[in-house]
Amino acid sequence: MKPSNKSVTRKRSRHSHPPSTTPEEPLTPETPTKRKTTFVEAASSAMSSCTREIPSSSSISSALSSSSSLKRKRFSSQTEDHTPADGMVGSWVELFRTFSEEEKTLGLDLLSDLCNTNQARYILKKIEPRFQRDFITLLPKELALGILRLLDPADLLNAACTCKSWKVLCNDPLLWKDKCRQYDIPCHFFTDDTHAINWKRLFLTRQELDDNWRTGKNFIKKELKGHDDHVITCLQFDGDMIISGSDDSTLKVWSVSSGECTMVLTGHTGGVWCSQFEDNILCSGSTDRTIRVWDVGTGLCLHTLYGHSSTVRCLSIFNKVVVSGSRDATLRVWDVTTGECKHVLIGHMAAVRCVKYDGVRVVSGAYDCSVKVWDPTTETCLHSLTGHTNRVYSLQFDGSHIVSGSLDTTIRVWDAITGQCLHVLSGHRSLTSGMELKDNILVSGNADSFVKIWDINTGSCLQTLSGASKHQSAVTCLLFNKSYVLTSSDDGTVKLWDIKTGEFIRDIVKLESGGSGGVVWRIEQDKTRLVCAVGSRNGTEETKLIVFDFNVTTKKALTDVYTSGTVHTELLDPETS
Numbered sequence: 166m167k168p169s170n171k172s173v174t175r176k177r178s179r180h181s182h183p184p185s186t187t188p189e190e191p192l193t194p195e196t197p198t199k200r201k202t203t204f205v206e207a208a209s210s211a212m213s214s215c216t217r218e219i220p221s222s223s224s225i226s227s228a229l230s231s232s233s234s235l236k237r238k239r240f241s242s243q244t245e246d247h248t249p250a251d252g253m254v255g256s257w258v259e260l261f262r263t264f265s266e267e268e269k270t271l272g273l274d275l276l277s278d279l280c281n282t283n284q285a286r287y288i289l290k291k292i293e294p295r296f297q298r299d300f301i302t303l304l305p306k307e308l309a310l311g312i313l314r315l316l317d318p319a320d321l322l323n324a325a326c327t328c329k330s331w332k333v334l335c336n337d338p339l340l341w342k343d344k345c346r347q348y349d350i351p352c353h354f355f356t357d358d359t360h361a362i363n364w365k366r367l368f369l370t371r372q373e374l375d376d377n378w379r380t381g382k383n384f385i386k387k388e389l390k391g392h393d394d395h396v397i398t399c400l401q402f403d404g405d406m407i408i409s410g411s412d413d414s415t416l417k418v419w420s421v422s423s424g425e426c427t428m429v430l431t432g433h434t435g436g437v438w439c440s441q442f443e444d445n446i447l448c449s450g451s452t453d454r455t456i457r458v459w460d461v462g463t464g465l466c467l468h469t470l471y472g473h474s475s476t477v478r479c480l481s482i483f484n485k486v487v488v489s490g491s492r493d494a495t496l497r498v499w500d501v502t503t504g505e506c507k508h509v510l511i512g513h514m515a516a517v518r519c520v521k522y523d524g525v526r527v528v529s530g531a532y533d534c535s536v537k538v539w540d541p542t543t544e545t546c547l548h549s550l551t552g553h554t555n556r557v558y559s560l561q562f563d564g565s566h567i568v569s570g571s572l573d574t575t576i577r578v579w580d581a582i583t584g585q586c587l588h589v590l591s592g593h594r595s596l597t598s599g600m601e602l603k604d605n606i607l608v609s610g611n612a613d614s615f616v617k618i619w620d621i622n623t624g625s626c627l628q629t630l631s632g633a634s635k636h637q638s639a640v641t642c643l644l645f646n647k648s649y650v651l652t653s654s655d656d657g658t659v660k661l662w663d664i665k666t667g668e669f670i671r672d673i674v675k676l677e678s679g680g681s682g683g684v685v686w687r688i689e690q691d692k693t694r695l696v697c698a699v700g701s702r703n704g705t706e707e708t709k710l711i712v713f714d715f716n717v718t719t720k721k722a723l724t725d726v727y728t729s730g731t732v733h734t735e736l737l738d739p740e741t742s
Contacts, residue, residue: 392708401442561607565580567580
């Protein structure tokens with residue numbers, strides 16, 4: 166019997182499911198084909214159903230207090246039907262699954278236009294976490310560290326605050342070891358033990374120390390008074406020991422930690438003009454024409470070396486052999502252990518002003534305008550370097566290059582092997598009184614008050630330290646490292662400069678008597694401290710040593726640099742550690 170249309174087609178209600186085909190209600194060939202419901206229609210219908218009256222709080226409370234058995238029954242029913250209990254919304258979701266990707270995209274676009282602000286905000290809250298992936302944590306550790314290695318130290322510290330997993334990665338020892346290498350911080354900065362190093366703490370400690378140098382916000386200052394009103398002519402600084410020589414004929418040994426003079430070395434009968442220190446052995450040269458060898462541990466004079474016929478003006482020591490240059494135009498090579506004069510080097514025609522010795526060759530500069538290279542064992546002159554037209558006052562020698570500074574305003578760079586003049590560095594206008602050479606970078610200080618930085622490979626001037634804050638008088642001494650340049654002057658100041666940019670950073674010392682007689686004669690430094698020899702020639706400034714210790718706020722942190730092992734004691738101030 167042919168079924169009627171009434172038995173096949175159900176009357177739709179507002180909340181009824183869409184027509185479906187079941188075994189109990191088979192469709193006959195006469196059943197008309199149903200039009201596929203579009204997504205927009207289904208969405209509109211669902212949105213209409215969502216606009217029904219919001220239940221009251223009492224009805225919500227009643228629903229929440231339903232028995233657990235009823236909840237389990239409802240859950241079981243939903244599981245069996247594989248359909249949510251939300252009626253039309255569930256049917257809409259099932260219909261959405263059947264759409265193509267293009268239809269889904271179009272439907273979502275149209276649906277978003279129907280949402281109010283609260284609904285749109287809710288959608289964003291649901292969707293946003295799906296795109297917030299912690300790729301750093303998900304990556305293999307080696308790749309994650311490779312990415313984090315590209316961050317600056319400040320960004321790395323900020324990244325460590327993100328979450329626990331990032332903190333572990335950002336504190337990785339290899340990461341901070343790499344940062345120490347990037348910023349030229351040696352692992353032996355505080356100890357020779359390279360095991361169990363807390364690289365992050367080491368880096369931060371060094372950076373804090375560098376900040377103290379540059380800003381001067383944290384430091385300890387000590388003044389060591391001595392030598393009355395005489396000139397300090399030479400200065401040595403090693404560990405906890407400072408040795409000052411003066412034209413008062415004495416040398417004084419000072420303790421940095423206590424600030425006291427521990428011994429006075431007397432014996433010279435003329436002013437001390439030069440000194441050299443090696444392995445607890447001090448050699449001093451004087452206007453009395455002698456060199457004295459001292460044991461600074463006991464204060465005893467081990468030897469008095471006679472031979473020169475005029476003032477001993479310069480010394481250079483290497484492996485217990487000291488070379489002396491004198492105003493008598495000769496150089497002498499001495500064994501400091503026995504006090505014996507091993508060799509005499511004769512060839513200069515005027516006073517020898519500067520000398521360098523590397524254990525193999527002796528290089529000397531003199532007032533006869535020449536620089537000579539010697540083989541001390543054979544007492545022969547290997548090269549006589551001519552070109553300067555006035556007295557040679559300063560020398561640098563690194564084994565490959567010789568650099569000479571002269572009163573003729575030029576600096577010359579020579580090949581130490583062939584004796585060839587490689588470059589003539591012009592730019593200064595007076596006597597080049599001081600120079601320092603490291604890794605082919607030369608820094609020169611001049612009586613014209615300017616300081617210049619040179620590349621001796623190319624002969625080019627990289628920076629001129631000048632400007633409104635430049636020195637107002639002759640430069641007396643200079644030091645530099647890979648970060649900054651320190652310069653002292655007859656104007657009574659010690660200035661700090663950025664070596665890369667040439668910019669003035671600050672005045673570390675500025676004597677009140679500067680400009681009226683106050684002078685900074687010599688400076689010496691180590692990683693954490695600076696020693697300045699100051700005074701005057703007219704009594705306006707008391708002769709003294711000023712010691713700055715910039716390792717102040719980092720002292721307590723030093724013990725954390727190593728998870729095992731100890732820190733060098735000379736870097737710790739007993740007053741605060």
